[in-house]
Structures are given as C-alpha cells and as structure tokens.
Amino acid sequence: MRKLPKIELHCHLDGSVRAETILDIARKENLELPSYNINDIKKLVQVPIDCTSLDEYLKKFDLANKVMQTKESIKRVTFELVEDAANENVKYIEIRFAPMLHMKKGLSIKEVIQSVLKGMNQACEKYEIKANLILGCMRNMSVEDAELVVKEGKEFLGKGVVAIDLCGPEVEGFATKYKKAIESARSYGYRVTIHAGEAASGKNVIDAINLLGAERIGHGINIKDMKEAYDLVKRTNVTLEMCPTSNLHTKAIDKISDYPFFNFYKDDLSVTLNTDNRTVSDVDLTNEISLVKDNFNMSEEDYKRIYLNSVDATFADEDTKMWLKSLI
Ligand SMILES: O=c1[nH]cnc2c1ncn2[C@H]1C[C@H](O)[C@@H](CO)O1
Numbered sequence: 001m002r003k004l005p006k007i008e009l010h011c012h013l014d015g016s017v018r019a020e021t022i023l024d025i026a027r028k029e030n031l032e033l034p035s036y037n038i039n040d041i042k043k044l045v046q047v048p049i050d051c052t053s054l055d056e057y058l059k060k061f062d063l064a065n066k067v068m069q070t071k072e073s074i075k076r077v078t079f080e081l082v083e084d085a086a087n088e089n090v091k092y093i094e095i096r097f098a099p100m101l102h103m104k105k106g107l108s109i110k111e112v113i114q115s116v117l118k119g120m121n122q123a124c125e126k127y128e129i130k131a132n133l134i135l136g137c138m139r140n141m142s143v144e145d146a147e148l149v150v151k152e153g154k155e156f157l158g159k160g161v162v163a164i165d166l167c168g169p170e171v172e173g174f175a176t177k178y179k180k181a182i183e184s185a186r187s188y189g190y191r192v193t194i195h196a197g198e199a200a201s202g203k204n205v206i207d208a209i210n211l212l213g214a215e216r217i218g219h220g221i222n223i224k225d226m227k228e229a230y231d232l233v234k235r236t237n238v239t240l241e242m243c244p245t246s247n248l249h250t251k252a253i254d255k256i257s258d259y260p261f262f263n264f265y266k267d268d269l270s271v272t273l274n275t276d277n278r279t280v281s282d283v284d285l286t287n288e289i290s291l292v293k294d295n296f297n298m299s300e301e302d303y304k305r306i307y308l309n310s311v312d313a314t315f316a317d318e319d320t321k322m323w324l325k326s327l328i
Pocket residue numbers: 012013014015054058061096097098101136167168169195198246276277
C-alpha cells in the first residue's frame with residue numbers, strides 16, 4: 001500500500017503538524033505549553049477513540065495553531081506535511097487551512113498564505129509531489145471574515161491557491177448565511193468544496209450543492225440516511241472527500257463495518273479517500289486505504305478506479321492530471 005501512488009484531496013494543515021515540531025517551535029519561540037514531554041504533547045493533539053463528537057474533535061487543534069503564528073513556523077509545518085505525504089508516495093495533495101487562525105501575532109491573511117505557499121513550493125521542489133491550496137473559512141467566525149479570506153486570497157489564484165472551503169463546527173442549515181461569500185468566490189475563479197453532512201444531516205449536502213455550487217463535499221457521509229441528498233450527489237457527480245478514521249472519531253459512524261464508502265463506490269458515486277487530519281487522527285493515507293481495503297475486500301482494480309476518480313476530482317491543471325494518470 002505504501003508504494004502505490006496516492007492522491008489526497010482533504011487534508012488540514014493545522015490537523016497535520018508533527019507533535020515533535022509543535023514542541024520544537026514552542027521551545028524556539030518561547031511559547032508556553034502545558035508540558036514539554038513529547039508523549040504528553042501527543043496526547044494533547046491526538047483525539048482519543050472515545051471522542052464523542054465533531055465539537056470535541058475540534059478542540060484538538062488549539063496547540064498546533066498556537067505554534068503556527070509566524071512566517072517561519074507556518075512555512076516549516078507546510079514543508080513537513082508535504083514531506084510526510086511524499087514519503088508515503090502521495091503524488092498530489094490539496095492542503096487546506098484557515099488563514100484567519102494564524103493572525104494572532106499580527107500576520108496578515110496574505111502573509112499567512114504566502115508562508116504556506118513557500119513551504120509547499122520548497123517541498124515540491126525537493127520531492128516528486130505536486131500540491132495546491134484550499135482556503136478555509138471557519139463557520140464559527142463571521143460571514144465578513146469569510147468574505148475577507150475570499151477577497152485577500154484571490155490574488156493567489158493560479159499561483160497555488162485553487163479553492164475555497166467552509167469548515168469548523170457544522171449546524172443544520174449553515175449554508176444560506178455564506179451564499180453571497182461563496183458566490184463571489186466562484187466569480188473570482190475559486191473552485192468550491194464544502195464540509196457538509198458530517199455532523200449534521202444530508203440536507204446540508206443538498207444546500208452546499210444547490211446554494212453554494214459545491215463541486216466537492218468534505219465527508220458527506222450522512223447522505224447515506226437521506227435519499228434526496230444521495231440522489232443529488234449521484235446525479236450531479238459531485239465528489240465526496242471521505243475520511244474514515246476521522247468519521248470514526250467524530251462518531252459520524254460507530255464502527256468501520258458501518259462505513260458507507262465501499263457501497264457508495266459500488267453504486268458509482270465519485271468517492272475519494274483522505275486523512276482529514278494526520279496528527280489529530282494519528283493516521284496517514286496508507287492507513288486509511290488499508291482500513292478500507294481490509295474491511296471491504298477492496299481489490300487493486302478498485303483502488304485504481306478510486307485513484308482515477310481522485311484525479312478527475314482534483315482542482316489541478318490538465319498537465320498535472322495527465323501526469324497523475326500516467327502514474328497508475
Ligand atoms: O472534519 C472536519 N470538519 C470540520 N472542520 C474541521 C475538520 N477537520 C478540521 N476542521 C477545522 C479545524 C481546523 O482548525 C480548521 C482549519 O483547518 O478546520
């Protein structure tokens with residue numbers, strides 16, 4: 001599994017910072033941590049299996065965000081994420097992050113994005129991997145904040161930024177509020193992926209597609225319980241960015257045998273496999289693919305089809321897509 005070429009479309013930067021790096025940056029920048037023992041840090045940033053909800057899961061990001069407030073540290077953690085992905089043969093990764101979370105020490109939205117780009121480009125030069133960025137707007141911040149991210153980020157379109165996302169806590173009916181912000185993002189040329197149907201119903205997936213123009217959905221697992229949402233995803237060929245271990249942690253499902261990924265795949269939905277958060281969920285993409293392979297008898301042919309689905313669903317340019325197709 002480790003040797004197979006891979007594509008990752010749903011990976012949060014702040015959920016994928018190495019624990020060792022959190023400790024190292026905190027020491028270098030004289031930041032206060034609850035402990036300076038690596039095992040304690042791991043416990044603080046990894047979610048326990050008895051986590052009960054997405055809201056509890058989201059508390060695990062605080063420490064990583066604390067050490068992602070300077071240009072240098074942001075560049076470093078991005079470089080390391082791409083390095084980690086390249087080391088398990090991920091050939092293309094779309095990294096998402098919420099610029100607004102990294103302004104506590106005075107960085108501007110543009111400086112945050114530039115720092116992530118630097119780390120990403122540096123790693124892409126060193127390893128055989130390509131990458132792009134997705135800007136996240138936090139749903140627990142204001143609509144004005146989302147509009148600001150869209151506006152400030154637009155000059156990086158075509159220079160490494162490809163899409164916009166809404167992330168953070170999910171309530172029923174969240175989409176309406178962001179209609180204008182996402183509409184303007186689309187008019188600038190951002191592609192659109194939206195977290196939906198993860199901690200709330202499939203109705204949010206319907207809204208993300210119909211109101212926000214989502215081309216991809218983060219998770220979307222709850223369409224399994226709503227025929228109307230399921231049929232819409234199937235009819236529109238919207239891609240689901242699925243993340244099994246994360247869904248186990250947030251209790252979107254209770255056990256892996258309930259995971260609908262393989263049923264979705266067999267029914268010709270466009271599904272992809274992703275980590276969501278490498279550190280918080282303590283996984284890599286090899287783990288996630290193996291988890292599905294072992295539990296659902298996924299064959300190598302199935303894997304190839306899923307890989308090709310992922311190529312089609314990337315927000316990459318045509319040359320990158322052709323290169324990715326040539327690898328499998
Ligand atoms: O799975 C998720 N659902 C909703 N929000 C999430 C998920 N994983 C991470 N986030 C949030 C927490 C991060 O601080 C933020 C930006 O990456 O996105």
